[in-house]
Amino acid sequence: MIRPSSLPAPEPARGRVLRAVRQAPHLLAVELGTPTEPGTPLFGSVRSAWLRRLPYLVAFVFAVSLLPTTITLLSHDYGLDGGLSGALATAQVAPLLLAVTRPLQAWWVIFAADVVCALALIHADDVADRSWPWPPTAIVGYLALMVALSLRERGRTLIAVWLATGVAGVLSEAVAPDRINGTWVLLFVLTGVVLLMGATLRERGDARRKLIEQETISEAERARRTLLEERTRIARELHDVVAHHMSVITVQADSAPYRISGIPREAEEEFGSIAATARESLAEMRRLLGVLRSEEAERHGGPEKTPQPGIGMLPKLVEGTVRAGVPVELSLPGDRGPLEPAVDLSAYRIVQEALANVVRHAPGAPTRVSVTTAADGSRLTVLVVNSPPPAPSAPCAPLETNGTGHGLVGMRERVRLVGGSLDTGPLPDGGFRVAAQLPLSPPPAPVASPGPKDSDSV
Known part of the structure; x- marks a missing residue:
C-alpha cells in the first residue's frame, strides 16, 4: 500500500504553464x-x-x-x-x-x-x-x-x-x-484566415464523404436484410407446402396395413418405420418454423395460419386491386390442371408483388395480368404489364395486404427457387413489364390401387 506521504506533490499551475511554454x-x-x-x-x-x-x-x-x-x-x-x-x-x-x-x-x-x-x-x-x-x-x-x-x-x-x-x-x-x-502582421492575419477557411472546408468535405459512405453501407445492408427477410418468408411458406406432403406420407404409411390386406409382417414394420420417420421430420420442421416465425409472431401477434394462396385466388387479388383504383384485366388458362405447390405459390406472389408496385408507383395505370401454360406443358408464363400512369392526382393508398414489401427482390428469389427466369424493365411508352417463366414438371403418373391379385402377391 502506498502511503499518502510518498505520493509526489501536484505540480503548481504556474509550473505547468512555464513547462508548456518551454516545450x-x-x-x-x-x-x-x-x-x-x-x-x-x-x-x-x-x-x-x-x-x-x-x-x-x-x-x-x-x-x-x-x-x-x-x-x-x-x-x-x-x-x-x-x-x-x-x-x-x-x-x-x-x-x-x-x-x-x-x-x-x-x-x-x-x-x-x-x-x-x-x-x-x-x-x-x-x-x-x-x-x-x-x-x-x-x-x-x-x-x-x-x-x-x-x-x-x-x-x-x-x-x-x-x-x-x-x-x-x-x-x-x-x-x-x-x-x-507592418506587412508581417497583414500576412500573419491573412494566413490564419485562409488556413481556417480551408480547414473548415476540408472538414466539411470529409464529413460529407463519410456520410455518403455510411449511406452506401446502409443501403447495401438494407438490401441484404431485405433479401434475407424474403428468403425467410419463402422458407415459411415452403414449410406449409412440404408439410402437406409429409403429412400425406405419414397417413398413408400408418393406414397401409389397414387398407391393404395380406401384407407380410416385414412390410408392416417397414410402413411403420416410414411413418415414424415422417413424423420426426414433421417435428423438426415445426421447430424450424418456430424459429423462422418468431419475428413474424412478435410483429403480428401470432403465427400465420391462413392457407398458402395460388393462381386460383388471383381473381380475388385483382378485385382488391381494382378497388384501390387500378383497372386490371386478368387472363387465366381455361383448362388449367393442378400445379406444383411451389410453382403455384410463386406465380401468385409474383402477380401480387407486381400489382402492389403498380399501386405504389403508377396509381391508376391500366394493367394487364396474363397467366398462360405452354402448349407442351413445360412452363408457366406470368406476365404483368402496366401502361403509363394517368395525369398526377391524389395518390392511391397502397394495399396493406398486397405484397411483401420487397418488390423485385422477392420476385427474383421466388423465380430462382423453382428454377425459372424473370425479365423486368420499363417499356418505351413509359409503362413497366414483369415477365416470369416458371418450369413445370410433368404430373406424376397415377398409382393404381392394388387388386386382390396384387394383394396376394405382395
Whole structure:
C-alpha cells in the first residue's frame, strides 16, 4: 500500500504553464519536421477529368504569372542584383507546382526563400519606402500555398505553420525595426484566415464523404436484410407446402396395413418405420418454423395460419386491386390442371408483388395480368404489364395486404427457387413489364390401387 506521504506533490499551475511554454518550440519543430507522405493530389478523387487537372492548372497559372513579376519587382523596385533576384524568385514561386501533391514540403522551400529574401532586402538600395519583410508577390504566393496546405494537412500542422509565420515576422521586426512597416502582421492575419477557411472546408468535405459512405453501407445492408427477410418468408411458406406432403406420407404409411390386406409382417414394420420417420421430420420442421416465425409472431401477434394462396385466388387479388383504383384485366388458362405447390405459390406472389408496385408507383395505370401454360406443358408464363400512369392526382393508398414489401427482390428469389427466369424493365411508352417463366414438371403418373391379385402377391 502506498502511503499518502510518498505520493509526489501536484505540480503548481504556474509550473505547468512555464513547462508548456518551454516545450512549445520543440513541439513546433517536431510537427513541422514530419512532413506527410505524398498522397492523392487535390481533387484527385473527383470523377471529372478536368476537375482533377484544375489544381495543376491553377498552380501553373500562379507560377507563370508570379515568376516574372517577382523578378521585376526585386530587381527594379527594390534594387536587388539581377542574378540574386532570379534565384530568390524561382525559390519563392516554383515550389507552388509541388503544392498540389506535397504542400508541406513546398512550404518549407517557400518559407525559407521568403526569409532569405527578407534578409537580402535589408541592405537593398530602394527598400526604404517599400513593403518589408514580405514583398507583395511573396504575400500572394504564400497565401496561394496556404490554400493547398489547409486542404491537405492536419490541424496541428496548420497551427504550427501559422505560428512559424508569426514568429518570422516578430523576429524580422527585432532585427530591423527601422525597416518594418507592418506587412508581417497583414500576412500573419491573412494566413490564419485562409488556413481556417480551408480547414473548415476540408472538414466539411470529409464529413460529407463519410456520410455518403455510411449511406452506401446502409443501403447495401438494407438490401441484404431485405433479401434475407424474403428468403425467410419463402422458407415459411415452403414449410406449409412440404408439410402437406409429409403429412400425406405419414397417413398413408400408418393406414397401409389397414387398407391393404395380406401384407407380410416385414412390410408392416417397414410402413411403420416410414411413418415414424415422417413424423420426426414433421417435428423438426415445426421447430424450424418456430424459429423462422418468431419475428413474424412478435410483429403480428401470432403465427400465420391462413392457407398458402395460388393462381386460383388471383381473381380475388385483382378485385382488391381494382378497388384501390387500378383497372386490371386478368387472363387465366381455361383448362388449367393442378400445379406444383411451389410453382403455384410463386406465380401468385409474383402477380401480387407486381400489382402492389403498380399501386405504389403508377396509381391508376391500366394493367394487364396474363397467366398462360405452354402448349407442351413445360412452363408457366406470368406476365404483368402496366401502361403509363394517368395525369398526377391524389395518390392511391397502397394495399396493406398486397405484397411483401420487397418488390423485385422477392420476385427474383421466388423465380430462382423453382428454377425459372424473370425479365423486368420499363417499356418505351413509359409503362413497366414483369415477365416470369416458371418450369413445370410433368404430373406424376397415377398409382393404381392394388387388386386382390396384387394383394396376394405382395
